[in-house]
Amino acid sequence: MSRSRIVILGSAAGGGSPQWNCRCTVCSLYWAGDPRVIERTQSSIAVTGDGENWLLLNCSPDLRAQVLRSPFLRPVTGLRHSPISAVVLTNGDIDHTVGLLSMRELQAFEIYATSRILKSLAENSMFSALSSSLVTRVPVRLGKEVSLPGDLAFELFEVPGKVPLYEERHKSASRVEATVGVRLSVRGRTAHYIPGCAAVPSELKRRLMGSDVLLFDGTLWSDEELLIEGVGTKTGERMGHISISGVAGSLAELSDLDIKRKIYTHINNTNPVLIDGSPERNHVEMKGWKISYDGMEIMF
Secondary structure, eight states, X not given: OOOOEEEEEEOBOTTOBSOTTOOSHHHHHHHTTOTTSOOBOBOEEEEESSSSSEEXXXXXXXXXXXXXXXXXXXXXXXXXXXXXXXXXXXXXXXXXXXXXXXXXXXXXXXXXEOHHHHHHHXXXXXXXXXOTTTEXXXXXOTTOOEEETTTEEEEEEEOSOOOOGGGTTOTTOOOTTXXXXXXXXXXXXXXXXXXXXXXXXXXXXXXXXXXXXXXXXXXXSSTTHHHHHTSOSOOHHHHTOOBSSSTTSHXXXXXXXXXXXXXXXXXXXXXXXXXXXXXXXXXXXXXTEEEOOTTOEEEO
16 A cells, blocks of 8 residues: 555644634634534645655644644654654745744754745744754745655645735735645655635646645635624635635636545635535535545545
């Protein structure tokens, strides 16, 4: 049996689900003990080609809790050790980078990202806590395949998105290479990880054709979801996330593509697909999609 697999460490968007201070419909169900809603940590996945060397795609603020419940990520030899050999960042968002600060404990690993995303880290002095003698920051050009141990390789490609929230006040902040997707490959099989995406242009559709696995941005069900729930003032478009529903939503845009397994991840706490048995969940599953959950394993 193949030892290559993807594990969903966290399936929720920023803040997790339930969000600590939220009483939206989904969170209220969780606080009330409704079994249809389960706890989800902030988004990240772990990937391996050989079952020994692990790559993180994004580094969630919930990393420590995710490692504790994932035996394959625990130290197994010597005084200091981690099976995590590298981290790939798809943007500079808080929910995708803050976990790096939990990896500052004198552990060697590599951070792969575009020069634009690495610039976001460099401009925040907190990330200097990561020892430069142990943690190597590796700029990756779009379209360049990078080989890793265990027959695993990845390639970054740009997707429609936005700059991180904390950079929005800087009008000069460039969106170029600020949001990327990741193509993973191992022994002839491919998976795509796109936790943040504002639209699905034809170029992206062509790239995804024939993929064995697609893990795609499932942040919001509808563009005005936060406004309807009364917990925010931004639309999904303003946040840089395509909605699942609607004629221009991801469910419709990706419906005709030849992709073996389609899975939504990075799901906001307001999204009704998080309610097992909801009309929205049933509709998504009827269309052949799965809703990811923490601990979900995907062989590929």
